[in-house]
Amino acid sequence: MTVKRTDRDGVAILMIDNPPVNALSCRTGVVDGIAGALRACASDAAVVAIVLCGSGRCFSAGADIADFGDDPRSDVAPVRALMALLDDIGKPVVAAMHGMAFGGGLELALACHARVCADSTQLALPEVTLGLLPGAGGTQRLPRLAGPEAALDIMLSGRRMSATEALRLGIIDRVSDGDLLTAATALGREIAGQPAPLPRVRDRSIAGSLDVAAARSAAAKRRGLGDAPRLIVECVEAALGLPFDEGLAFEHGAFDRLMVSEAARGLRHAFLAERKAPSVPGLPVPRPAGRWSTAAVVGAGTMGTGIATVLLEAGFRVSLVDSSAEALSRASATVERAIGLAVEKGRCTAAEAAARSERLRCVADLDAAAGADLFIEAAFEDLEVKRRIFERIDRIAGPDAMLATNTSTLDVDRIADATGRPESVIGLHFFSPAPVMKLLEVIRGPRTAPQVVADALALARRIGKTGVVSGVCDGFIGNRIFEEYLRQAYFLLEEGALPAQIDGAMERWGFAMGPLRVMDLAGQDIGWNIRKRRAVEQPDRPYSRIPDLLCERGRFGQKTGAGYYLYPPGSRRGEPDPEIDAMIVQHSATLGIARRDIADEEIVERCLFAMVNEGARILEEGIAARPLDIDVVYLNGYGFPRFRGGPMFHADRLGLPTVLDRIGTFARGYQGWAWEPSPLLARLAGDGAGFATLNG
Numbered sequence: 270m271t272v273k274r275t276d277r278d279g280v281a282i283l284m285i286d287n288p289p290v291n292a293l294s295c296r297t298g299v300v301d302g303i304a305g306a307l308r309a310c311a312s313d314a315a316v317v318a319i320v321l322c323g324s325g326r327c328f329s330a331g332a333d334i335a336d337f338g339d340d341p342r343s344d345v346a347p348v349r350a351l352m353a354l355l356d357d358i359g360k361p362v363v364a365a366m367h368g369m370a371f372g373g374g375l376e377l378a379l380a381c382h383a384r385v386c387a388d389s390t391q392l393a394l395p396e397v398t399l400g401l402l403p404g405a406g407g408t409q410r411l412p413r414l415a416g417p418e419a420a421l422d423i424m425l426s427g428r429r430m431s432a433t434e435a436l437r438l439g440i441i442d443r444v445s446d447g448d449l450l451t452a453a454t455a456l457g458r459e460i461a462g463q464p465a466p467l468p469r470v471r472d473r474s475i476a477g478s479l480d481v482a483a484a485r486s487a488a489a490k491r492r493g494l495g496d497a498p499r500l501i502v503e504c505v506e507a508a509l510g511l512p513f514d515e516g517l518a519f520e521h522g523a524f525d526r527l528m529v530s531e532a533a534r535g536l537r538h539a540f541l542a543e544r545k546a547p548s549v550p551g552l553p554v555p556r557p558a559g560r561w562s563t564a565a566v567v568g569a570g571t572m573g574t575g576i577a578t579v580l581l582e583a584g585f586r587v588s589l590v591d592s593s594a595e596a597l598s599r600a601s602a603t604v605e606r607a608i609g610l611a612v613e614k615g616r617c618t619a620a621e622a623a624a625r626s627e628r629l630r631c632v633a634d635l636d637a638a639a640g641a642d643l644f645i646e647a648a649f650e651d652l653e654v655k656r657r658i659f660e661r662i663d664r665i666a667g668p669d670a671m672l673a674t675n676t677s678t679l680d681v682d683r684i685a686d687a688t689g690r691p692e693s694v695i696g697l698h699f700f701s702p703a704p705v706m707k708l709l710e711v712i713r714g715p716r717t718a719p720q721v722v723a724d725a726l727a728l729a730r731r732i733g734k735t736g737v738v739s740g741v742c743d744g745f746i747g748n749r750i751f752e753e754y755l756r757q758a759y760f761l762l763e764e765g766a767l768p769a770q771i772d773g774a775m776e777r778w779g780f781a782m783g784p785l786r787v788m789d790l791a792g793q794d795i796g797w798n799i800r801k802r803r804a805v806e807q808p809d810r811p812y813s814r815i816p817d818l819l820c821e822r823g824r825f826g827q828k829t830g831a832g833y834y835l836y837p838p839g840s841r842r843g844e845p846d847p848e849i850d851a852m853i854v855q856h857s858a859t860l861g862i863a864r865r866d867i868a869d870e871e872i873v874e875r876c877l878f879a880m881v882n883e884g885a886r887i888l889e890e891g892i893a894a895r896p897l898d899i900d901v902v903y904l905n906g907y908g909f910p911r912f913r914g915g916p917m918f919h920a921d922r923l924g925l926p927t928v929l930d931r932i933g934t935f936a937r938g939y940q941g942w943a944w945e946p947s948p949l950l951a952r953l954a955g956d957g958a959g960f961a962t963l964n965g
């Protein structure tokens with residue numbers, strides 16, 4: 270039973286019941302269930318009006334994304350038929366929307382004769398974020414209610430609207446601050462009692478016009494979403510210029526083409542993978558969120574300050590610990606600035622801002638944080654420093670506390686060894702800037718208790734992060750793969766490319782920032798320290814000296830005004846520096862390399878396939894449990910183009926035999942030793958399988 274019917278004095282209330290978000294699933298019969306219930310009401314003489322509503326947390330989050338596959342016509346045909354049924358039903362149907370009405374859910378409401386929202390309801394047509402457009406009449410009905418300009422803005426941005434805004438724009442008829450169903454049934458009866466024909470949205474004419482040139486330019490600015498933005502504009506033009514049914518046919522054709530596009534497949538994978546990553550098979554249920562209310566963040570540097578800001582936002586009482594009074598006063602000013610900005614941007618009220626400030630305590634002595642529920646050490650990336658801190662934390666923490674280290678490369682198990690409770694120790698690898706970056710790598714040591722892993726994933730969700738579990742290795746999932754990516758970038762510099770060409774090629778391919786620009790942003794000195802450590806640990810492993818040459822010149826990136834690029838005051842993008850280009854050319858000469866022209870395609874393939882090959886190794890070793898975990902890490906922490914779905918998804922799309930073949934070619938080229946193919950990749954390619962088969 271996916272639709273429940275109750276009758277109130279001649280009004281049939283149909284409640285969609287498909288937890289968790291009432292997705293309009295064709296596969297599981299939800300859509301057919303609604304259609305069947307509507308037909309039954311239509312032929313029931315006792316019913317004068319119908320109310321459509323949702324059970325649980327929302328009205329509906331739209332068509333079921335998990336339904337989408339290779340045949341758009343069968344994937345959404347029943348949803349479209351449902352809208353047509355509403356147009357012809359002959360009795361007033363009122364949508365009563367609470368929680369959220371998104372995508373196909375809102376389109377369902379637009380096909381009803383009237384719409385009522387609770388005052389807290391949010392509405393959106395977010396299809397564009399999936400590389401799609403509203404494909405169940407939304408592009409034709411919304412302009413008829415809100416006008417073409419407002420409709421375009423809503424569909425191009427995918428943004429959420431409040432009920433008040435939707436009322437102002439004419440998208441809904443009423444906002445109820447009392448009982449939503451009472452308001453909706455009253456409206457249904459009102460319409461039924463009127464002699465006028467049923468108010469169908471499709472019969473309305475469109476008020477207003479569209480500045481097509483401005484619309485196209487707005488669409489062109491929505492990058493990384495494939496053809497969806499452009500086709501949304503064309504659909505609104507069709508709504509303005511064609512009769513309803515022809516406009517609808519145009520919309521359906523455009524949606525069907527988008528559904529099988531590379532961008533929509535990549536974005537869909539990203540959406541589903543991000544929701545799957547935090548659910549790790551075999552973990553216990555997390556302990557209740559209420560038991561985590563106090564946190565101690567040890568180290569008031571950039572990361573510690575950012576982590577404290579995130580925890581304060583999530584409602585924690587935070588002790589920020591640092592022995593340096595100067596560091597604490599800088600950190601407290603940074604946190605206050607972040608809180609002030611949140612108020613300015615309307616993300617929190619003045620009262621909440623005051624409460625956040627009140628929850629922060631800056632302390633010089635770790636003992637003052639004794640008894641916190643959660644400890645996050647964010648000190649300098651040095652094993653001995655971290656071990657000393659953990660020895661002290663172990664002495665003051667309560668028996669059930671979570672003991673976390675924010676290391677980006679170190680062995681969590683050796684840090685755990687410094688305590689008498691390695692089962693409570695876990696890595697929480699935040700990305701910088703912590704308040705902005707969505708990724709949280711949850712590093713599960715060999716002795717970390719499953720309960721602590723489950724609690725850490727729940728914590729990630731509570732603080733608005735996407736948690737991905739990684740095993741212990743140098744660099745974990747993200748930085749270990751990034752190192753191979755960077756290695757190829759450096760080798761390409763040695764062979765003939767220059768920084769702007771490498772970054773340009775990767776950015777044109779879709780990365781938010783090329784690899785060398787990323788290093789300038791992160792700070793070259795961080796990598797320098799890690800390379801010095803590795804030179805001791807792995808003396809036989811050759812590596813490019815180019816980043817060291819940069820560091821030896823004091824060029825640590827943006828923070829020193831110079832790295833691979835020059836950063837004059839106010840410039841964050843950086844300008845190519847002839848001095849560095851000459852330094853690179855000279856370095857090639859020193860190595861005896863005759864520099865050559867390198868095509869962008871080779872740059873992209875080498876950087877990317879190095880990631881894929883290392884990703885496959887990480888899977889073999891069990892550091893990442895599933896390829897989708899690697900994709901989520903790269904989409905949320907490294908600016909990987911979302912529309913390409915992540916490195917492992919993209920490799921599947923290209924075909925693993927193709928990837929393997931190119932790796933073979935690179936193995937015969939410069940520094941070919943770095944191209945030993947991963948046995949897993951070779952096996953999957955040989956079997957004609959893809960990484961997706963390992964996603965479970």
Ligand code: 3HC
Pocket residue numbers: 289290292330331332333334335345348369371372373374376395396399401402403404405407541544545
């Ligand atoms: N289809 C299928 N499953 C969906 C879904 C959808 N449209 N929306 C959410 N879900 C699932 C999630 O996968 C997740 O499943 P899980 O519990 O198994 O992990 C569960 O619902 C809860 O979702 P979230 O974890 O994302 O919960 P949040 O509270 O953080 O967010 C949300 C809720 C804002 C609704 C968010 O899930 C969301 O943005 N959903 C997508 C909305 C959307 O894009 N709708 C358009 C769909 S395309 C369409 O309608 C085409 C039409 O035009 C023809």
